[in-house]
Amino acid sequence: MALVEISGLSRTYGEGDIQVKALNGVDLQIDKGEFAALMGPSGCGKSTLLNIIGGLDSPTAGTVRVDGNDLSMVDDQHRSELRRNRLGFVFQAYNLIPVLTAAENAEFVLQLQGVDKAERRRKALEALASVGLQGMEDRFPNQLSGGQQQRVAIARAIAADPAIVLADEPTANLDSVNSHHLIELMRTLNRDKGVTFLFATHDPKLLDAVDRTIQLVDGTVDKDVRRAN
Amino acid sequence: MIWNMAVRNIRRNKRRTLITTVGLGLIMAVMMMTFALQSGSWVAMLKAAIEGGAGHMVVQQEGWQTEQEASMFFDGASKVQSELQQAYPDATVVRRTLIGGLITSANGSSAIQLKGIEPGPERGLTLLDDNVREGEWLSTDRDIVIGTGLARTLGVGLGDKVVFMAQVATDDVESRLYRVKGIYRTGTDVIDNFLAYTTVDSTAELFPVDDPGHQVAVILPNADRDDIPSDGAARVASAHEGLKMLTWKEALPLLQEQMELDMKGSYVIFLFMGIIVLVGVLNTVLMSVMERIREFGVLLALGMPKKRLVRMVLLEGLLLGFLGGLVANVVAFPVILWLQEKGIDYGDMMGSANPLGDVALDTVLRGQLSAPMFLLVPIGAAIMALVASIYPALKAARLQPVEAIRHT
Structure with a gap:
């Protein structure tokens, strides 16, 4: 079943004569349980596409349906609700909330959802355990290494059981060992727990690990390759 | 969690919080001491005028x-x-x-x-x-x-x-x-x-x-100076031909007017000091918002409702103001207590300046410790700081997450 359905999607920045087409008529479908990556050179529109799927940016033309919601039809508030309830985000620079501990960061989205304290604690600890951070629940981000911080970011993204996790260059700030471990971790979460991942990445190791690579060139889908498992 | 985040954000930049709260606290402490001295001097003056002069x-x-x-x-x-x-x-x-x-x-x-x-x-x-x-x-x-x-x-x-x-x-x-x-x-x-x-x-x-x-x-x-039960005295006066009863306010009209004018003048000064407090908090909260644009972008991206973000920033301002008010209390309390107990003797400076004319005035200027003031100052400071934080809070809420996350 299609979790993300994109049709004729365009995104243009700027006005008048100075216009840049970041996306130009993208058609794409991501199914539940996929482990897929958007790839391509810098400026090809990977992050823009990820942002639009994540409800962080709006298309200039075309339609985007995420988990049954047509993003072109909803206002800011509903997009915020969708992000809170159905989407998980992992950013290149980890972007943890510096004043919250690892467990509190993992709990954050659950708290926004209004999940009661005991339940969100349980889910947050479970998520942290699944990324291998048992015993580090009470550490603040500045007491964790880069790799550990990105694991907390993944725990935060998966703790609330999102329909899809959108990860923008998740390994770009990590060394090769941490990058390898993180890719293994996300792969395991995908296989064992059925978490759907969509990456925007240049990282060859991550591209080797995904089941599907969607190559963007100049704002359009150039190649869409599925790897047989 | 909003509360936790606000408290921790306040503690995050300890030096800035310290400078802001101490700065605000000192301004408010000066306000409190001025007010205490002013009300102390008026209480003493009224007491002398009433007891040594006109009576109630x-x-x-x-x-x-x-x-x-x-x-x-x-x-x-x-x-x-x-x-x-x-x-x-x-x-x-x-x-x-x-x-x-x-x-x-x-x-x-x-x-x-x-x-x-x-x-x-x-x-x-x-x-x-x-x-x-x-x-x-x-x-x-x-x-x-x-x-x-x-x-x-x-x-x-x-x-x-x-x-x-x-x-x-x-x-x-x-x-x-x-x-x-x-x-x-x-x-x-x-x-x-x-x-x-x-x-x-x-x-x-x-x-x-x-x-x-x-x-x-x-x-x-x-007696409550503002509510003198004068009916009995008026009856006595009216029973005697040619006699008239006056309350202290009628007997000392200039003193009452002078006191009201003096108090109004002080309120104007306090208003200006309040604006300084307001600008101080605005500056600190705005600075802390501008430093955290990326972080706010993440919060919004994760689905934090804008209203909640506004509440968090307002809470930070409120806490800053309240802390400033507490600092003011800590600084002002011992000084006002000293002013109340010992006072400042200005006897040698008075000369012909006695505003009560022929009624002896205590030449020791004393502060008046007022319990409500110590409660009202932190609350008032918190409210002022809350008002000052509205603009930074709205600024934070107006951020577009996708742009804010890219902010460096």
């Missing part, structure tokens, strides 16, 4: 207030006194006379005002007995107490004879012999040079009636 209520001849002529006495002052005492059993009710005349000694003379008072009950009211530097306070009808300036003019000391002469009701000049019983110094020239005190009974000899008085003053214990 005063019964006197109609027109006395403006003329203050010795001839405007009335007979039967003791009767009026006992009627007022019946109407106000707990009050101190005193008779007074005030006569302008000439005082002479073997070495000199001077024009003065002689105040006839009841030494016993007035002892606890007027500040004069505390200011007696040589000798004692009045005890018999032969005694007179004069100021240091007058003693110098007359060239007299304790036990010396002086004669007071005055025209009260007729063309005849009446005179009375006194012995200097005490010499006081208040620091106010007009009192120390031109006023003398004796017993009201001794002045009776100067009047053509047996029981004269210019004023009968009622001083209530623990």
Whole structure:
């Protein structure tokens, strides 16, 4: 079943004569349980596409349906609700909330959802355990290494059981060992727990690990390759 | 979690929080100390004016207030006194006379005002007995107490004879012999040079009636100055022809106006200080918002409702203000306590500046510790800081997550 359905999607920045087409008529479908990556050179529109799927940016033309919601039809508030309830985000620079501990960061989205304290604690600890951070629940981000911080970011993204996790260059700030471990971790979460991942990445190791690579060139889908498992 | 985040955000940049809260605290502490001194001085002034002057209520001849002529006495002052005492059993009710005349000694003379008072009950009211530097306070009808300036003019000391002469009701000049019983110094020239005190009974000899008085003053214990129960005194006054009752506000209209004007002036100053507090908090909260644009972008990207983000930033401002208010309390409390206990003695500076004219004023300026102020300042500061944080909070909420996350 299609979790993300994109049709004729365009995104243009700027006005008048100075216009840049970041996306130009993208058609794409991501199914539940996929482990897929958007790839391509810098400026090809990977992050823009990820942002639009994540409800962080709006298309200039075309339609985007995420988990049954047509993003072109909803206002800011509903997009915020969708992000809170159905989407998980992992950013290149980890972007943890510096004043919250690892467990509190993992709990954050659950708290926004209004999940009661005991339940969100349980889910947050479970998520942290699944990324291998048992015993580090009470550490603040500045007491964790880069790799550990990105694991907390993944725990935060998966703790609330999102329909899809959108990860923008998740390994770009990590060394090769941490990058390898993180890719293994996300792969395991995908296989064992059925978490759907969509990456925007240049990282060859991550591209080797995904089941599907969607190559963007100049704002359009150039190649869409599925790897047989 | 919003609360936790706000508290931790405040603690995050400890130096900035410290500088801001101490800065705000010091400004507010100055406001508190100014207010304490001002209200302390007004309380002292009103107390002196009421107890040593008009009383909470005063019964006197109609027109006395403006003329203050010795001839405007009335007979039967003791009767009026006992009627007022019946109407106000707990009050101190005193008779007074005030006569302008000439005082002479073997070495000199001077024009003065002689105040006839009841030494016993007035002892606890007027500040004069505390200011007696040589000798004692009045005890018999032969005694007179004069100021240091007058003693110098007359060239007299304790036990010396002086004669007071005055025209009260007729063309005849009446005179009375006194012995200097005490010499006081208040620091106010007009009192120390031109006023003398004796017993009201001794002045009776100067009047053509047996029981004269210019004023009968009622001083209530623990009275609410703004709500004087004056009906009883008004009834007593109306039962005697030509007499009128005035409350202290009517008897001292200028003092009341002056106090209100002074307080209004202070409120303007406090308003400006409040604006400084407001700008201080605005600056800090705005700076902390601008530094965290990326973080706010993440919060919004994760689905934090904008209203919640606004609440968090407002809470941070509120906490900053409240902390500033607490710092103000910590700084102001011991200073105001000291001002209340010890005060600042400005006696040597007063000279002719006594705003109460011929009523002795405590020359020690004392602060007044007010419990509500210590509660209101942190609350008021928190509210002001909350108002100052509205703009930064809205600025944070208006951020577009996709742009904010890219912010460096």
